[in-house]
Amino acid sequence: MALVLRNLFQSELLSIRHGVARPAPEDTKELECETADLILLPIAGVLAKHDGPKQHVIANANHAIFLGVGQPYRITFPGDIGDEALVLDFSKEALMQILSEVAGVEQLYVPALRPHCLLPPASVLNRELLWRHLQAPVVDKLAVQEISVSMLMASVQAACVDNRLQERVRQKLTQARRRQQVESVKELLSLYPHQEWALDELARHVHTTPFHLSRVFREEVGLPVHRYLIRTRLAQALRAMQVACTDLTQIAHASGFANHSHFTSSFRSVFGMTPTQSRQRSSML
Template identity: 35%
Template sequence: MRIVDTADVVYASRSFRLVDYRCPEAEPKQLLPEGTFRLPTVVFPRRGVFFKHQGSRAFLCDANHVLFFDAGEPFRISYPVEGGDDSTFLSISPELLAGIVSGPGAGPEVRAERFPAAYALSDAGLYLAHRALLGRMGRVAPADPLEAEERMIGLVGSAIAVSRRAEEGRRSPVRRETRRAHQDTAAAAMALLAVGPERPIGLERLATAVGVSPFHLCRLFKRETGLSVHRYRNRLRLREALERLMEPATDLTSIALDVGFSSHSHFTDAFRREFGASPSEARRKATVAGLAALRRRLVA
């Protein structure tokens, strides 16, 4: 089984571990050997698409998601297409996780050491906070432990809050079997979008590919993700664009066209709606402080 990957430890202490994981090459449609994380771990995909297999379920993972792995939880990974993925692994001690999950005032007897969800869609603020953290730890050496760990515990707390809001939004009176079918259909549509977000695709073609009517796809996709199909696809494009903005030599018009927008102006409008700034402004602020400032603007 062919896989090429690296895992650079950006920060490590008794309570936290931050890893920049890159897998530029992996054999598609093959299950990788079973793995586990020693500590509870939040995973932020930045590029690529893969499936997390847990028991009988498979969860789609792309740059729109945040994933949660309990300590010792067995899982397997597969890639639907070539290209691998780039992701950030943020591990936290079970004791600190228990305090976040249980909330303020939780005593030492509380052992809520499991994440409340397996995955969630990350919003723009969470994605920017994660990128700011990775950039900060990657550029500042040695990292100030107090600052680094305060940022990390805040990011884990924000990710858990996002997952809880997502679970509340997905609650519905439909039967369990129907809900599972809706989840599987939405995941199939997300997978088709994620393997080629830059390519144009019509709603009817997408619906036919996942075996439902266009109207039914729009309804169940919004119910399961909280986003329209179009906005989900645009988020994938825009997060890829944000990654490319970190490379100062790349022309903005080239980025716009490469990720699937028809023009520079269309790209600029969509980028501003998502991140609260134009691509040129984001490039000027493509620093730790700049990304953090954009995130604060979004959540203000």
Template identity: 30%
Template sequence: MSIIAMPPGDVDVMFQTSKRMLNVGLRGMRDDCAFSLDGVARTPSTLHPNGVDLLAAGVDFSFFGHSLDWELLIEFNTDDIEQFAREHLDGLDLSARDLVSGTDPQAATLARLAIAHLKEPVVDRLYLEGLTTAITARALAFAARDKRAPSTGGTDARIQRAIDYIHAHLVDGMSISEIAGVACMSPSWFSRAFKAQTGTSVHKYVLGCRLERAQIALLTTNEPIGAIAHGFGFADHAHFSRLFKRRYGITPKEMRG
């Protein structure tokens, strides 16, 4: 999966999509724009505020216009999005759909958070994957509004296996896809099941575990605070201190003192 934040401005493109793509437009386009799929004029939702469009792979795509705001573009690996779709579309074939569209303020809000995070100097993969997973789920809901999401029940053993993996790899750079693979679940299903059974998201759970482990290191070792922050996956000393104080009410330096 690749995630791109595209700035506002003039757009003039023509190509064939090699992978399935999801586009979220925050404020839409000016009226003087043209869009076509396989040579046929279409009106995608991203021409309007809070628009969400999911394009199929192998489609001839052309667009000319002016974007009024930032947009979020997500490009998927074929196998990943097809598995994601099978869960959300209850077995329907996503490959037969050349355009899945809708307008969704909640997806746009999630896209704004993702775009803001992509502008940061250091990107948290877990946080970003969580946002894009939620956006993708909402986009697929347009294709199956009357379908029920797969049950998250009966997965306690899988979730526990994932939790054990998280604790064993806290110092490593983990992704939701990687953790979900340990549970033998897709990222979307795993994210829902994990929150249903733990009451929190994967990202918040991992962050909490890292802060707890860092707290122990502060109290039981003489390792520099910056080294502890880096060792448990925090971007830098300041980032670590900010999150630590938010959780414990004091800074790492104050706790060690």
């Protein structure tokens, strides 16, 4: 097998690699073992993961595959097509926290979880969104972390043998605590919108896990954390734009946007017009 791995993202919470595998005539189909629990998200092609004699699963771009630490497996490629995939490697501490909250387990490879799953349609779209973020000229760390946590959550939920596990774990946290954590994060983002936040950093501030914060923030606010931060930055930028002589690039940087292009695309996606068009509209009033 010819395998090309490329590092796309690295943070304290997780690292992400892009792998392209192509079958080769000299393939020996030897067993492999991972040194960490990994989540494999195929984005093209097809693969077969073999866990033992006559035990294999087929995965394409609709699936997630779990690779357990120390668990032997081998990969083959039906039709000799090969595959392309994202490999998500969460820190051991973060993975244990997320798995505990989602399913009450501490490892990916346990009887309570299937070693693979069919992703919900929304998660397939999220994986493509993650890929686009990773290919952007300036990578939005918070967005990549939040979408990755969401992908892990959806994969684990879909792989749960007994979905009642999730409900029992979820009931441990009270509504009041959820709201307090969310409001504390909103306060941080409102006070320091220009800062380059990371999901795990925000979670530490409110004494919770990245997964829990990502989930309850979306449920309570109606937006993911990174979209709320963009809205907060845009509100600050709108105020600054009232001073007609202030350069838009200067406003973009002061509001926390990486560059003018990022500012313009974010502004258009929320308000349906560019910053320049907004200024022209205001000048006519």
